[in-house]
Amino acid sequence: MVENGxxxxxxxxxxxxxxxxxxxxxxxxxxxxxxxxxAAYIGFDPTADSLHVGxxxxxxxxxxxxxxxxxxxxxxxxxTARIGDPxxxxxxxxxxxxxxxxxxxxxxEGCLRQFLTFGSGASEAALVNNADWLDxxxxxxxxxxxxxxxSINRMLAFDSVKNRLExxxxxxxxxxxxxxxQSYDFRELNRRMNVVLQLGGSxxxxxxxxxxxxxxxxxxxxxMGLTTPLLTTSxxxxxxxxxxxxxxxxxxxxxVFDYWQFWRNTEDADVGRFLRLFTELPLEECAxxxxxxxxxxxxxxxxxxxxxxxxxxGRNAALAAAEAARQTFEEGRVAAADLPVHEVAEADMAAxxxxxxxxxxxxxxxxxxxARRLVRGGGAxxxxxxxxxxxxxxxxxxxxxGAIKLSAGKKHHVLVKVGVSA
RNA sequence: GGAGGGAUGCCCGAGUGGCUAAAGGGGGCGGACUGUAAAUCCGCUGGCGUACGCCUACGUUGGUUCGAAUCCAACUCCCUCCA
Numbered sequence: 001m002v003e004n005g006x007x008x009x010x011x012x013x014x015x016x017x018x019x020x021x022x023x024x025x026x027x028x029x030x031x032x033x034x035x036x037x038x039a040a041y042i043g044f045d046p047t048a049d050s051l052h053v054g055x056x057x058x059x060x061x062x063x064x065x066x067x068x069x070x071x072x073x074x075x076x077x078x079x080t081a082r083i084g085d086p087x088x089x090x091x092x093x094x095x096x097x098x099x100x101x102x103x104x105x106x107x108x109e110g111c112l113r114q115f116l117t118f119g120s121g122a123s124e125a126a127l128v129n130n131a132d133w134l135d136x137x138x139x140x141x142x143x144x145x146x147x148x149x150x151s152i153n154r155m156l157a158f159d160s161v162k163n164r165l166e167x168x169x170x171x172x173x174x175x176x177x178x179x180x181x182q183s184y185d186f187r188e189l190n191r192r193m194n195v196v197l198q199l200g201g202s203x204x205x206x207x208x209x210x211x212x213x214x215x216x217x218x219x220x221x222x223x224m225g226l227t228t229p230l231l232t233t234s235x236x237x238x239x240x241x242x243x244x245x246x247x248x249x250x251x252x253x254x255x256v257f258d259y260w261q262f263w264r265n266t267e268d269a270d271v272g273r274f275l276r277l278f279t280e281l282p283l284e285e286c287a288x289x290x291x292x293x294x295x296x297x298x299x300x301x302x303x304x305x306x307x308x309x310x311x312x313x314g315r316n317a318a319l320a321a322a323e324a325a326r327q328t329f330e331e332g333r334v335a336a337a338d339l340p341v342h343e344v345a346e347a348d349m350a351a352x353x354x355x356x357x358x359x360x361x362x363x364x365x366x367x368x369x370x371a372r373r374l375v376r377g378g379g380a381x382x383x384x385x386x387x388x389x390x391x392x393x394x395x396x397x398x399x400x401x402g403a404i405k406l407s408a409g410k411k412h413h414v415l416v417k418v419g420v421s422a
Numbered sequence: 423g424g425a426g427g428g429a430u431g432c433c434c435g436a437g438u439g440g441c442u443a444a445a446g447g448g449g450g451c452g453g454a455c456u457g458u459a460a461a462u463c464c465g466c467u468g469g470c471g472u473a474c475g476c477c478u479a480c481g482u483u484g485g486u487u488c489g490a491a492u493c494c495a496a497c498u499c500c501c502u503c504c505a
Contacts, residue, residue: 235460261458268459295457329458354471373466379452391472409451411458
């Protein structure tokens with residue numbers, strides 16, 4: 001373990017692994033955690049029915065809390081989702097309907113269960129929905145109780161608000177209230193579950209300290225905030241983008257193979273950082289892998305991919321993905337087992353399916369046009385052979401060992417099989 | 423309430439009547455080179471069973487015109503100054 005002066009095991013490990021960006025009072029938090037188990041929360045917005053790697057650092061924080069005997073609370077913003085966080089956004093978020101929010105809540109809970117053990121024990125995770133209290137708020141009461149403690153002058157000075165005002169985008173009163181409600185959440189969780197720490201990305205700093213102050217002013221209690229660094233790759237790109245969108249944690253949205261591939265394709269310069277943040281390998285092992293030079297660092301990337309995937313999808317699925325990758329990339333085998341599978345109806349296959357359409361249906365590209373361009377650009381392969389004709393009909397004749405392998409570029413592969421469910 | 427400025431494709435940003443599916447950049451995707459990396463270079467980047475063509479697109483709705491992102495009117499939203 002790297003020496004960093006902290007006494008509590010949680011803070012020592014969190015700091016050593018690179019989770020800490022800012023903290024309202026690191027020493028006080030350290031002392032408290034060294035003394036007893038504390039409850040801490042992170043909020044997630046139900047903007048989709050799955051979380052993605054953009055939230056993974058937060059989830060890993062919750063896991064770390066649990067590991068060290070503290071209680072992780074995941075707050076899902078069923079109430080605040082109906083407002084939208086203005087922080088660092090270009091424009092007002094589309095307001096979501098209640099139905100969508102409910103569906104998303106269930107999906108997010110599923111994601112979290114992949115990483116955390118839920119229950120009512122002192123170090124067992126809990127999931128709460130702020131709609132439970134926000135929906136009941138009465139406006140005048142809220143203004144008198146909470147509104148008096150918020151200074152417009154200060155709110156205007158927050159980067160999140162300031163940016164919006166300085167750009168020509170504007171900010172509605174609705175959005176302006178987001179940080180007030182987030183502060184209210186913090187106080188409510190403190191009162192209900194004795195939560196004393198709010199975690200979040202560095203973009204949440206303003207919202208977090210607003211909550212800390214609210215609790216101090218109304219309840220005379222000292223609670224704390226801790227933020228994680230904003231994650232970008234070493235070359236500056238935002239993390240979590242892939243060919244067809246975000247890197248989802250739900251298998252329904254992103255096959256395990258692709259999730260493994262995402263980590264396998266990490267830039268050299270990020271390997272050490274990601275090993276510390278997204279795997280639970282000992283720090284010595286992370287350092288050893290990080291130090292590998294040249295092509296040897298590919299071994300580190302494979303470890304990173306398998307470990308990170310194991311946390312999300314289970315070790316068996318991760319090993320299967322690793323093996324599928326090995327067969328595909330290292331042996332060049334056509335139909336490696338455990339590649340993502342796309343099923344088509346037998347009748348369709350018998351009639352023949354144009355390749356460009358099959359690429360779109362299999363999810364390798366988003367539209368037929370994109371598939372055509374892929375073929376024209378020489379990036380489309382059928383069983384490892386470059387496809388020349390974008391209109392080529394695919395039939396049973398193209399099957400090898402009961403499957404057809406379609407590839408978009410060198411890294412994206414799907415097996416097409418005939419199936420009943422299609 | 424008064425005066426002025428603005429709204430363009432995923433993002434930024436040119437474009438003031440036809441040659442504009444709309445310059446340029448970013449991002450994304452593909453190719454080359456590599457190590458399934460980075461950097462670099464090249465290509466592609468609205469939809470549709472393709473080329474031809476059709477459809478959709480420059481805040482919204484109408485209008486002028488053979489023809490409109492470009493002109494006119496009303497509306498919506500945003501910015502700045504005055505009250």
